[in-house]
Amino acid sequence: MNYFEHVGKYFLMLKQVFKKPQKWSVFREMLFREIEDLGLKSLGIVMFISFFVGGVVAIQTALSVDSPFIPKYLIGFATKRSVILEFAPTFMSVILAGKVGSYITSSIGTMRVTEQIDALEVMGINSLNYLVLPKIIAVLFFYPLLILLAMFLGVYGGYAAGILTDLFFAEDYIYGVQLDFNPYFIKYALTKTLVFAFVIATIPSYHGYYVKGGSLEVGRASTQAVVWTSIVIILLNYFLTQMLLG
Amino acid sequence: MIEVENLYKEFNGQPVLKGISTAFEKGKTSMIIGQSGSGKTVFLKCLLGLHLPDKGIISFDGRKHTELEIKDRRQLRQEIGMVFQGGALYDSLTVEENIMFSLKMFTDQSNNEMLDRVNFVLNRVNLNNANNKFPAQLSGGMQKRVAIARAIVMNPKYLFCDEPNSGLDPNTAMVIDNLIQEITKEYDIITVINSHDMNSVMEIGEKIIFLKDGVKAWEGSNKEMFKTDNEAVVDFVYSSNLFRKVREVYLNEKKQ
Numbered sequence: 373m374n375y376f377e378h379v380g381k382y383f384l385m386l387k388q389v390f391k392k393p394q395k396w397s398v399f400r401e402m403l404f405r406e407i408e409d410l411g412l413k414s415l416g417i418v419m420f421i422s423f424f425v426g427g428v429v430a431i432q433t434a435l436s437v438d439s440p441f442i443p444k445y446l447i448g449f450a451t452k453r454s455v456i457l458e459f460a461p462t463f464m465s466v467i468l469a470g471k472v473g474s475y476i477t478s479s480i481g482t483m484r485v486t487e488q489i490d491a492l493e494v495m496g497i498n499s500l501n502y503l504v505l506p507k508i509i510a511v512l513f514f515y516p517l518l519i520l521l522a523m524f525l526g527v528y529g530g531y532a533a534g535i536l537t538d539l540f541f542a543e544d545y546i547y548g549v550q551l552d553f554n555p556y557f558i559k560y561a562l563t564k565t566l567v568f569a570f571v572i573a574t575i576p577s578y579h580g581y582y583v584k585g586g587s588l589e590v591g592r593a594s595t596q597a598v599v600w601t602s603i604v605i606i607l608l609n610y611f612l613t614q615m616l617l618g
Numbered sequence: 619m620i621e622v623e624n625l626y627k628e629f630n631g632q633p634v635l636k637g638i639s640t641a642f643e644k645g646k647t648s649m650i651i652g653q654s655g656s657g658k659t660v661f662l663k664c665l666l667g668l669h670l671p672d673k674g675i676i677s678f679d680g681r682k683h684t685e686l687e688i689k690d691r692r693q694l695r696q697e698i699g700m701v702f703q704g705g706a707l708y709d710s711l712t713v714e715e716n717i718m719f720s721l722k723m724f725t726d727q728s729n730n731e732m733l734d735r736v737n738f739v740l741n742r743v744n745l746n747n748a749n750n751k752f753p754a755q756l757s758g759g760m761q762k763r764v765a766i767a768r769a770i771v772m773n774p775k776y777l778f779c780d781e782p783n784s785g786l787d788p789n790t791a792m793v794i795d796n797l798i799q800e801i802t803k804e805y806d807i808i809t810v811i812n813s814h815d816m817n818s819v820m821e822i823g824e825k826i827i828f829l830k831d832g833v834k835a836w837e838g839s840n841k842e843m844f845k846t847d848n849e850a851v852v853d854f855v856y857s858s859n860l861f862r863k864v865r866e867v868y869l870n871e872k873k874q
Contacts, residue, residue, distance in 0.1 A: 394723060395722070395723050395724075397722070398722055398723055482709070483708075483709075486704055486706060486709075487702045487703070487704060487706040488706050488707075488708055488709075490666075490668055490702065490706065491700065491702060491706040491708075493667075493668060493695075494666050494667075494668065494695055494698060494700045495695060495696065495698075495719075495720050495723070495724075496691075496692035496693065496694075496695030496696045496724075497692075497723060498692075
């Protein structure tokens with residue numbers, strides 16, 4: 373199957389996904405389960421990576437700024453900018469594409485090869501709507517919160533790194549973080565996050581739903597899903613940045 | 619009654635079903651047999667609506683499956699119970715939740731009413747005290763029982779089973795066979811079973827359809843199967859020495 377056919381099939385899948393749920397109470401139950409599986413269970417890794425990457429960005433910036441003519445508060449300023457504009461929305465999304473994407477593909481793919489999806493269809497259930505829509509809503513709702521947390525912890529990680537390494541003063545760092553704060557950047561980052569969240573929920577679902585074969589194929593589909601989700605995120609990041617900041 | 623007329627299905631230009639016509643009656647256990655690749659699974663999936671036939675008509679008590687609107691087709695599917703080869707139980711749900719699933723989805727029953735119904739069907743398949751177990755914690759035979767319980771929880775009019783005995787020991791297989799036949803009689807439903815297990819076929823096959831290369835090569839009851847001189851059926855069914863001997867003894871007794 374060529375790429376255009378995959379793209380066409382992906383959009384046809386979305387057409388089936390965006391239908392009214394057959395029973396709201398069941399949908400609500402699924403939604404809470406997905407929020408837990410795709411969102412809450414990612415909290416730990418998001419917090420851990422954000423904190424340490426923020427610290428590393430601050431340390432590297434501090435080490436690069438050795439000229440006495442460059443003010444130290446630029447370390448805080450640069451860390452804040454990198455974390456808010458790029459690290460939190462894009463880098464975190466690529467990480468989540470790996471963690472959550474592979475989970476989505478393997479769980480739906482296993483359901484496919486063990487005939488659980490056929491069982492849903494035989495019962496008269498729109499399996500795409502039942503399985504994929506709650507995932508999309510869950511990530512659209514939860515990922516902006518995760519990314520806001522990643523922003524905060526990234527910046528805080530930089531502050532902690534400064535205190536622990538004595539490379540810069542806390543006051544300089546805080547001043548740099550507060551300097552020239554533009555709320556539009558948060559809006560820009562959250563807009564990107566929403567787009568990436570949609571991609572993270574739907575591309576792996578597509579790969580899982582249409583998998584054929586057995587466990588080996590499910591494994592391959594998971595890898596492919598992560599690769600394609602990351603590629604699409606990186607490409608969309610470029611276009612969104614051009615459109616929103618250019 | 620389920621009527622099938624002139625059913626054709628092909629994949630990538632390769633014909634798999636070549637004009638099958640037959641009918642399945644209420645209160646009877648019908649079996650589809652044939653070698654691997656003969657088209658049994660495709661035939662069953664066409665009946666279930668998981669594959670759309672290229673040609674032909676499938677009608678469920680007069681409702682032509684292929685001509686129904688999506689909404690009506692979904693309604694018809696709610697009248698169908700299916701036991702999949704591997705059980706196809708939802709891994710993330712407990713036994714109770716698996717069985718309750720279609721009740722939650724399609725009825726407005728209260729939690730207590732649903733629970734009563736779940737316990738009733740679990741009791742019917744002789745599986746008690748398994749409500750809170752996950753499918754992975756059950757044996758193959760228990761999983762099949764849960765799959766049967768799930769299939770009958772909505773009081774289906776039509777029950778389909780794909781290799782219900784695969785992977786089971788002979789005793790458990792017999793228990794499952796008897797259970798399916800009892801349910802068929804008790805609820806007066808149409809049961810269609812796809813099977814490789816000749817013991818089951820001989821035991822509960824009130825109507826047997828033998829498929830060969832996508833064509834219906836023979837049709838009859840388990841008793842008629844003993845007497846048939848259809849070469850293809852004899853070759854397939856009596857391929858083991860034991861069955862051949864049993865047949866010889868049966869035919870000799872009949873002659874005397």
